[in-house]
Amino acid sequence: MFNDPQWRPLPAAAPASGAGLRPLRVGMIGIGTVGLGTWQVLARNQAQIAARAGRGIEIVAVAARDLARARRVLGDAAAGVELTGDPLALATHPGIDVLLEVAGGTDAAREWVAAAIGLGKPVVTANKALLAVHGNTLFAQAESRGVPLAYEAAVAGGIPIVKALREGAAANRVEWLAGIVNGTSNYILSRMRQAGLAFGDALAEAQALGYAEADPTFDVDGIDAAHKTALLAANAFGMPVRFDRAHVEGIRGVDALDVAAAREWGHAVKLLGIARRQGESVELRVHPALVPATHLLAQVEGAMNAVMLCGDAQGIALHYGAGAGAEPTASAVVADLVDLARQTVAQAGGPVRCTVPPLGVPGAAWVDRPVLHMDDVVTRHYLRVPLREGAEGAAPAALAQWLAQAGVAVERLDAWRSQSRGSGQAQLLALTRPARDGAVRDVLQRAAQADWCQGTPAHLRVESLE
Numbered sequence: 001m002f003n004d005p006q007w008r009p010l011p012a013a014a015p016a017s018g019a020g021l022r023p024l025r026v027g028m029i030g031i032g033t034v035g036l037g038t039w040q041v042l043a044r045n046q047a048q049i050a051a052r053a054g055r056g057i058e059i060v061a062v063a064a065r066d067l068a069r070a071r072r073v074l075g076d077a078a079a080g081v082e083l084t085g086d087p088l089a090l091a092t093h094p095g096i097d098v099l100l101e102v103a104g105g106t107d108a109a110r111e112w113v114a115a116a117i118g119l120g121k122p123v124v125t126a127n128k129a130l131l132a133v134h135g136n137t138l139f140a141q142a143e144s145r146g147v148p149l150a151y152e153a154a155v156a157g158g159i160p161i162v163k164a165l166r167e168g169a170a171a172n173r174v175e176w177l178a179g180i181v182n183g184t185s186n187y188i189l190s191r192m193r194q195a196g197l198a199f200g201d202a203l204a205e206a207q208a209l210g211y212a213e214a215d216p217t218f219d220v221d222g223i224d225a226a227h228k229t230a231l232l233a234a235n236a237f238g239m240p241v242r243f244d245r246a247h248v249e250g251i252r253g254v255d256a257l258d259v260a261a262a263r264e265w266g267h268a269v270k271l272l273g274i275a276r277r278q279g280e281s282v283e284l285r286v287h288p289a290l291v292p293a294t295h296l297l298a299q300v301e302g303a304m305n306a307v308m309l310c311g312d313a314q315g316i317a318l319h320y321g322a323g324a325g326a327e328p329t330a331s332a333v334v335a336d337l338v339d340l341a342r343q344t345v346a347q348a349g350g351p352v353r354c355t356v357p358p359l360g361v362p363g364a365a366w367v368d369r370p371v372l373h374m375d376d377v378v379t380r381h382y383l384r385v386p387l388r389e390g391a392e393g394a395a396p397a398a399l400a401q402w403l404a405q406a407g408v409a410v411e412r413l414d415a416w417r418s419q420s421r422g423s424g425q426a427q428l429l430a431l432t433r434p435a436r437d438g439a440v441r442d443v444l445q446r447a448a449q450a451d452w453c454q455g456t457p458a459h460l461r462v463e464s465l466e
């Protein structure tokens, strides 16, 4: 079993070509959706991966909560794999070359990853929550030890966006990025619009398909998208990961009427993660937004993800692909493992040194850019105010007046009667010109208190993304 004293590190004797190098031995914590996907991709494409990496890559040990289940899902192959219920013992075991963390969570995962790095073991993780919360410390530790900490799978599943940004866009001053980076919420919004599904039913489908987090509130409340957007912003702007300063709203408040009104007005509703330079500061925000129906991001449906980057040299680039699910995510995990294996080949089996700083810029050069308060972010706005019966006459003038007093110019203001609610409640819908977020929210708060409002007003931003 796992603690078998026979299980010792193999000598690294290594011809520089990689030929004859023993396989890179991976210890994996977690065998859920991503863990099993990784196992399957490594098994199916074994020969091709070994040819590309210069040596084989094998999962030799797995830490799982439920060992019986782990044995069952691994099937016959389980016989050749060390199984343990102790992730920390796996992370520090001398018999593994690389730690693969695909369990999720933050504090325990931090301990495993820090322990592996402390022993000089490279780490691959798909865990954006871990990196959003503890990434700055772990990246600094990895860099100071010269140990790779790879996380392509943590952002946008199968899209190699970390590489695209950190390496492909290295020549650029990135001005902004905007992405649909949570497959679950995009899936829910798509199913609500296309099939008229209720929110809960669409979420259940996303969970069954393996897209959702263990705690799906991370998906629907925008937290997962904020984890990823903070990681992207750190790579784009050479700054620490500032998830703690991101403005985060999810999709729970999006009503079928908002989706229908958006469509009527030539837009689609998408949960966006946006990071944008504003002088020395940056915007860092996640919220549902109206995107013009003709925009490429409006075409991204289901669990697909897309990230649009604007760099001063490359211009606008769009990266599109499957953002969640077992094998798309495994594709990114295995790509990171291949990178590590290649480095070991180049170093003739010696200890792998970190060749690219985890955030593209060495920690000593990070600039801790202030994150602009959401009150001061300027966009266009979509507002919906549910009305008390009979208020259609007075309410539009009152809302228009308050918006004008707040310096918010109105592009259109319509009263709609919602058929999606049994009551057929009247709703006031408005589109504004660009205005400070704080000013618009003040008006909406005032409207929520008005005697002509009945229910909770909705507020979505309108993005042109040019």
Ligand SMILES: NC(=O)C1=CN([C@@H]2O[C@H](COP(=O)(O)OP(=O)(O)OC[C@H]3O[C@@H](n4cnc5c(N)ncnc54)[C@H](O)[C@@H]3O)[C@@H](O)[C@H]2O)C=CC1
Pocket (backbone or CB within 6 Å): 029, 030, 031, 032, 033, 034, 035, 063, 064, 065, 066, 085, 087, 102, 103, 104, 105, 108, 126, 127, 128, 129, 153, 154, 155, 157, 210, 211, 212, 213, 214, 323, 324, 325, 326, 329
């Ligand atoms: N499912 C997806 O599409 C994607 C997931 N990720 C990330 O990958 C990681 C794994 O996600 P999933 O595979 O979807 O989750 P999952 O819930 O399907 O699998 C996680 C596995 O880890 C095990 N585990 C948790 N704590 C453990 C512990 N202390 N000891 C041993 N085993 C433990 C669980 O029992 C479970 O089998 C998470 O960080 C997630 O955010 C990243 C990209 C996409």
Ligand SMILES: N[C@@H](CC=O)C(=O)O
Pocket (backbone or CB within 6 Å): 154, 156, 157, 181, 182, 183, 184, 185, 211, 212, 213, 219, 224, 323, 324, 325
């Ligand atoms: N729960 C996440 C999984 C991938 O990161 C999502 O839905 O995007």
